[in-house]
Amino acid sequence: MDFSLHKNALDYYRTLGVKSAVNEFTAEAVVPDTQEDIARILCSQCTCSVHSKDVTGGRAAVSGEAEVTVMYAPESENGAAAIGLKIPFSLAADFEGAGEPYPAADVRVTALDVRLLNPRKVLAKCEVRARTECWAKDELVWYDGAEDQSGVFTRADTRTVRTAALAAEKTFVLTEELPMPPGKPVPEKLLSRGVSIRVDDTQDVGGRLIVRGTAAVGMFYLPADSVQPEYAEIETQFSQLMELPGEPLAAFDVSSMLTDAFLEIFTDSNGVRAVSLEVHAALQAVFYRDTEMKYICDAYSPAGEVTLQRTRTEVMSSCEAETVRAVQRCQPEMPRPAKEILAALCLPGEPAAAEGKLTAETSVNMVCRADDGSLFSQSVVVPAEADWAGTADAVGVRAGSAIAVPAGNCADLRLPLDFFVRTRETGTVEYVSAMSLDDEKLYTQRRPSVTVVRAETDDLWSIAKRYRSSERVIAGCNALQDGDAIAGKILLIPKY
Numbered sequence: 477m478d479f480s481l482h483k484n485a486l487d488y489y490r491t492l493g494v495k496s497a498v499n500e501f502t503a504e505a506v507v508p509d510t511q512e513d514i515a516r517i518l519c520s521q522c523t524c525s526v527h528s529k530d531v532t533g534g535r536a537a538v539s540g541e542a543e544v545t546v547m548y549a550p551e552s553e554n555g556a557a558a559i560g561l562k563i564p565f566s567l568a569a570d571f572e573g574a575g576e577p578y579p580a581a582d583v584r585v586t587a588l589d590v591r592l593l594n595p596r597k598v599l600a601k602c603e604v605r606a607r608t609e610c611w612a613k614d615e616l617v618w619y620d621g622a623e624d625q626s627g628v629f630t631r632a633d634t635r636t637v638r639t640a641a642l643a644a645e646k647t648f649v650l651t652e653e654l655p656m657p658p659g660k661p662v663p664e665k666l667l668s669r670g671v672s673i674r675v676d677d678t679q680d681v682g683g684r685l686i687v688r689g690t691a692a693v694g695m696f697y698l699p700a701d702s703v704q705p706e707y708a709e710i711e712t713q714f715s716q717l718m719e720l721p722g723e724p725l726a727a728f729d730v731s732s733m734l735t736d737a738f739l740e741i742f743t744d745s746n747g748v749r750a751v752s753l754e755v756h757a758a759l760q761a762v763f764y765r766d767t768e769m770k771y772i773c774d775a776y777s778p779a780g781e782v783t784l785q786r787t788r789t790e791v792m793s794s795c796e797a798e799t800v801r802a803v804q805r806c807q808p809e810m811p812r813p814a815k816e817i818l819a820a821l822c823l824p825g826e827p828a829a830a831e832g833k834l835t836a837e838t839s840v841n842m843v844c845r846a847d848d849g850s851l852f853s854q855s856v857v858v859p860a861e862a863d864w865a866g867t868a869d870a871v872g873v874r875a876g877s878a879i880a881v882p883a884g885n886c887a888d889l890r891l892p893l894d895f896f897v898r899t900r901e902t903g904t905v906e907y908v909s910a911m912s913l914d915d916e917k918l919y920t921q922r923r924p925s926v927t928v929v930r931a932e933t934d935d936l937w938s939i940a941k942r943y944r945s946s947e948r949v950i951a952g953c954n955a956l957q958d959g960d961a962i963a964g965k966i967l968l969i970p971k972y
Contacts, residue, residue, distance in 0.1 A: 477912060477913050477915075478910070478911075478912045479622045479623075479624070479628055479775075479911045479912065479913070480622065480623040480624065481619040481621070481622055481623065481772070481908075481909070481910065481911070482619060482620055482621045482622070482623055483617060483618075483619055484617065484618050484619065484620055484769075484770075484771075485615050485616070485617050486615065486616040486617075486639065486767060487613070487614075487615055488613075488614060488615075488616055488639035488640055488641065489578070489611040489612065489613060489614070489639075489640035489641070489642065489643045489762070490573070490575070490611065490612055490613075490614040490640075491609060491610070491611055491640070492571045492572065492573040492577060492609075492610040492611065492612055493571060493572075493609070493610065494607065494608070494609045494869075494870060495536070495569030495570070495571065495607075495608055495609075496569070496605060496606070496607045496608075497538075497567040497568060497569045497605070497606050497608070498567075498586070498603060498604070498605045498606075498826075499565070499567060499603070499604060500601055500602070500603050500604075501542070501563050501564070501565045501601070501602055501604060502563065502599060502600065502601045502602075503544075503561050503562065503563040503599075503600055504561070504593070504597060504598065504599050504600070505546070505559050505560070505561035505597070505598050505600065506559075506596055506597050507559055507595075507596045507597070508559070511550070511557050511559070512550035512551050512552055512557065513550065513551040513595035513596060514548045514549075514550070514551070514592055514595050514596070514598070515548070515549045515550060515551045515553065515595075516548065516549050516592070516852075516853075517546060517547075517548045517590055517591075517592055517598065517853075518547045518548055518549055518556060518843050518851055518852070518853045519546075519547050519668065519696070519819070519821055519841050519843050519853055520544055520545065520546045520547070520588055520590040520600065520668070520841075521544070521545050521547075521668045521669055521670035521694065521696075521821060522542050522543065522544050522545075522585050522588050522602060522670060522823075523542070523543045523669070523670055523671045523672070523734070523737050524540065524542050524543075524583060524584055524585050524604070524734065525540045525541055525542075525543065525734050525735055525736050525737065525756075526538060526539075526540040526581065526583050526733050526734065526735055526758075527539055527540040527541065527735065527736075528540070529579050529581050529608075530579070531571070531577040531578075531579050531610060534570055534571050534572060534573075535568050535569070535570050535571070536568060536569050536570075536571055536577070536579045536581075536608045536610055537566065537567070537568040538566070538567050538568070538579075538581045538583055538606045538608060539564070539565065539566040539567070540564075540565060540583065540735075541562045541563060541564045541565065542562070542563040542565060542585055542588075542602045542604060543560065543561075543562050543563075543737075544560065544561050544562070544563060544588070544590070544600045544602065545558055545559075545560045545667070545668040545669055545670075546558060546559050546560070546561075546590050546598055546600070546668065547667050547668040547696050547705065547843075549850070549851050549852075551595065553850055554703055555698070555702075555703025555704050555705065555851075556667060556696070556698070556703070556704075556705040556851060557667070558667040558668050558696070559598065561598075561600055563600060563602055565602075565604045567583075567604065567605075567606040569606075569608055571610045573610075573612055575612030575613050575614055576612060576613060577610040577611065577612045578610065578611045578612070578643045578644075578645075579608050579609070579610050579611075580608070580609050580610075580611070580643065580645075580731065580760040580762065581606055581607070581608045581733060581760070582606070582607045582608075582731060582733075582872060583604065583605070583606045583607075583733065584604070584605060585602050585603065585604055585605075585823065586603050586604070586605045586823070586824070586825050586826050587602065587603035587823070587825060587839070588600070588601075588602045588603075588823055588839075589601045589602075605826065607870070611640060611643040611762065616637075616639065616769075616789070616791075617909075618769055618770075618771040618789075618905070618907050619771060619772050619907060619908060619909060620632055620770045620771055620772060621772065622775075622911075627777050627778075627779055627913070628775055628776070628777045628782065628911070628913070629775065629776055629777070629778075629940070629941075629946060629947075630772045630774070630775045630908075631772070631773055631774040631775065631937050632770050632771060632772055632773065633770070633771060633773040634768055634769065634770045634771075635768075635769050635771075635791070635793075635905055636766055636767070636768050636769070636793065637766070637767055637769050637791040637792060637793060637905075638726060638727070638764050638765070638766050638767075638792045638793060638794055638795055639764065639765060639767060639791075639792065640762050640763065640764055641721045641723065641725065641763045641764065641765045642721045642761075642762070642763045643761070643762050643763075644718065644719075644760075644761050644763075645758055645759065645760050645761070646716060646718050646758065646759045646761075647735070647756070647757070647758045647759075648714075648716050648756075648757060648758075648759070649754065649755070649756050649757075650691055650712070650714050650753070650754070650755040650757065651752075651753070651754045651755075652691075652712045652752075652753045653742075653744060653750055653751070653752055653753075654693070654710045654712055654750060654751040654752075654753055655748075655750055655751075656708060656710070656749075656750065656751070657708055657709070657710060660706060660708045661699035661700070661702070661706055662699055662700050662748075662749045663697040663698070663699060663700075663706075663708075663741045663749050663751065664697070664698050664699055664700040664701075664702075664741065664749065665697060665698040665741065666695060666696075666697050666739065666740065666741050667695075667696040667697055667698060667705055668695065668696040669693060669694065669695040669696070669739050670693070670694045670695075670821075671691065671692070671693050671734070671737035671739060671753070671755065672691070672692050672734065673689060673690070673691045673692070673732045673733075673734050673755060673757050674689055674690055674692070674732060674874065675687060675688075675689045675730050675731060675732045675759070676688050676689050676690055676713075677689075678728050678730050680720065680725065680728075683719075683720050683722070684717050684718065684719060684720060685717070685718040685719075685720050685728060685730070685761070685763075686715060686716075686717060687715065687716045687717075687718060687730055687759055687761075688713065688714070688715045689713070689714055689715075689716075689732055690711050690712070690713055690714070691711065691712050691714060691753065691755050691757075692709070692710070692711045693709065693710045693711070693739060693751070693753060694707070694708075694709050694819070694821070695707070695708055695710075695739065695751075696818075696819070696843075697741065700749070704845075704849070705818065705843075705851070706818070707818045707819035707843070709877055710751060710753075712753065716759060718730075718759060718761055720763060721763055721765075723765055724765065725763050725764060725765050726764050726765055726766040727763075727764040727795055727796070727797075728761060728762070728763055728764070729761065729762040729764070729795065729797060729898070730759060730760070730761045730762075731759075731760050731761075732757055732758070732759055732760075733757060733758045733759075733760060734755065734756075734757050735756045735757055735758055736755075736756040737753075737754070737755050737756070738752075738753070738754040738755075739751065739752070739753055739754075740752050764795055769791070769905065771905065771907035771908075772907055772908040773906070773907060773908065774908070774937070774941070775908055775911050776941045776944075777913055778919075778944040778945065778946070778972040779913065779918060779919065780913050780914070780917045780918035780919050781913075781914070781917040781919075782911050782912070782913050783911065783912050783913075783914065783917075784908050784910075784911050785908070785909050785910035785911065786906050786907065786908055786909065787906070787907055787908075787909040788904050788905070788906045789904070789905055789907075790902055790903070790904055790905075791902065791903060791904070791905050792900055792901065792902050793901045793902065793903060794899075794900065794901045795898070795899075795900045795901075796898070796899050796900075797896065797897070797898045797899075798896075798897045798898075798899070799894055799895070799896055799897075800834055800862045800863075800864060800894070800895040800897060801862070801892070801893070801894055801895075802834070802860060802861065802862035802892070802893045802894075802895065803890060803891065803892050803893075804838075804858055804860040804861075804889075804890075804891040804892075804893065805888075805889065805890050805891070806856075806858060806889050806891075807883060807886040807887065807888055807889065808840075808854065808856040808886060808887055808889060809885060809886055810842075810844070810854050810882075810885055810886060810887055811852065811854060812846060812852065812885075813846070813847070813882065813884065813885060814842075814844035814845065814846060814852075814882040814887065815844075815845055815846055815847045815882065816844065816845045816882070817842050817843070817844050817845075817880040817881060817882060817887060818843045818844065818845060819842070819843050820840050820841070820842045820878035820879065820880040820887075820889060820891075821840070821841045821842075821843070821878075822838055822839070822840050822875035822878050822891060823838065823839045823840075823841075823875070824836045824837075824838045824860070824873045824874070824875050824893065825837040825838065825839070827871040827872060827873040827895060828871065829864055829867075829868035829871050829897065832863060832864060832865055833861050833862070833863065833864060834861060834862045834863075834864045834868075834871060834873075834895040834897065835859065835860065835861045836860050836861075836873040836893065836895070837857055837858070837859055837860070838857070838858045838859075838860045838875060838891060838893065839855065839856075839857055839858075840855065840856050840857075840858055840878060840880075840889065840891065841853055841854075841855045842854050842855075842856075842880050842887055842889075844882075844887075854887070856889075858889070858891055860891060860893050862893070862895055864895070864897065866897070866899060867899065868897045868898065868899060869898050869899050869900040870897075870898040871895060871896065871897055871898075872895070872896035873893055873894065873895050873896070874893070874894045874896070875891065875892070875893055876891075876892035876893065876894065877892070878890065878891045878892070919944065923944075923971060924971065925970065925971045926968055926969065926970055926971065927943055927968075927969040927971075928966060928967070928968060928969070929943070929966070929967055929969055930964065930965070930966055930967075931962045931963055931964065931965050931966075931967050932963065933962075933963055934961055934962055934963045936950060936951065936956070936962065939962075939967070939969070943969045944971075944972060945969050945970060945971065945972045946972050949970050949972055950967065950968075950969055950970070953968045953969075953970050954967050954968055
């Protein structure tokens with residue numbers, strides 16, 4: 477006979493895994509006829525935008541473009557000029573699993589190299605990394621007891637599991653008119669720029685998630701009536717609301733993805749030159765809940781041998797995120813003394829966690845002005861790191877505003893980095909998913925109505941199962957209370 481079990485079911489989003497794809501993409505740009513030849517490249521900045529992401533046939537594809545602006549010293553050595561180019565990219569990774577998947581992508585440029593092919597042409601090569609995690613709707617099933625308990629005893633265990641209640645996305649547009657930072661000259665012409673977006677804080681308020689973040693701009697520009705470039709960093713804050721699932725939640729995992737950015741210098745209504753910023757972005761969110769899972773882990777019958785079918789399923793017990801801040805200081809040598817370091821542009825490489833360290837080799841390009849007013853640059857690679865004693869499921873990194881000042885034949889460089897570490901603890905639950913009692917496996921041997929034994933364990937369940945009795949009957953016959961130590965005691969085991 478088959479026993480009917482009481483079924484529990486929980487709808488959730490199951491992760492199909494995390495895959496990274498990396499590739500190099502190139503493009504060329506020619507100097508416009510209205511501009512001078514290139515004497516030397518000073519710096520390049522990049523804004524990485526994702527235009528599409530989808531999953532078809534188990535393949536998650538992410539595509540977009542890296543918009544690169546290149547600032548250079550013209551042949552006349554008179555100030556600076558710039559050209560721009562766009563580099564399309566497309567990356568894909570294969571996933572296995574059923575269901576309608578939702579991809580969450582972290583896409584960024586991890587290396588950028590711009591070379592001079594001739595005085596009128598440059599070649600830009602960028603390395604783009606797409607780290608994609610796919611989620612698919614699924615159902616977690618387990619059983620906590622038999623519908624008809626007559627003739628069978630079941631043992632249950634409990635475990636708290638963390639599941640993704642919802643994987644969602646929200647797109648938004650941020651439009652701001654940004655004043656120049658205090659002390660910076662009035663801008664006239666934009667030369668080179670980089671735009672990024674980040675999430676700073678999340679808060680559950682009244683069933684809605686408030687997401688606060690920052691859009692950051694770093695730009696080289698020409699002031700009015702000057703050919704000497706200046707550099708400015710401008711930030712603006714934003715906040716967005718996301719609807720939460722209608723249930724108590726344990727954690728949120730929210731990331732931002734830039735989909736487009738527009739920047740220009742304009743004259744406002746008061747006649748003041750300012751910066752207009754328009755950012756198109758998406759928030760990617762995974763909402764987690766904690767559920768107590770009570771499931772059958774064992775069963776037996778005093779009437780005969782019970783055949784158990786067991787099912788193993790992987791579950792997550794926790795998902796935590798942490799930010800580790802690090803500041804790297806060094807004094808790289810310079811090709812010649814600098815009167816002023818206009819900017820130190822940072823591009824972190826691929827982050828890693830190993831041997832108690834978080835690491836990310838970071839390229840730093842310093843744009844400098846010499847005593848004679850000429851411009852030059854110096855690039856260095858800084859092996860940035862931070863202490864980390866744990867294990868990481870995923871690691872991200874973001875560079876803050878680097879500070880570099882002249883120090884004789886060196887530069888005194890201060891490089892702040894934020895490492896983003898996510899840790900997931902997973903395990904396996906094995907539960908009874910079906911059980912039956914075959915008529916050919918019934919116990920037919922005669923046995924005494926009471927058996928006297930010396931208990932070898934404190935586990936009353938295993939004793940009752942071995943002697944085909946019940947925990948309740950044994951406890952009543954021996955005046956046992958919950959939690960009593962019984963190992964080594966003489967017990968009377970009544971026949972059930």
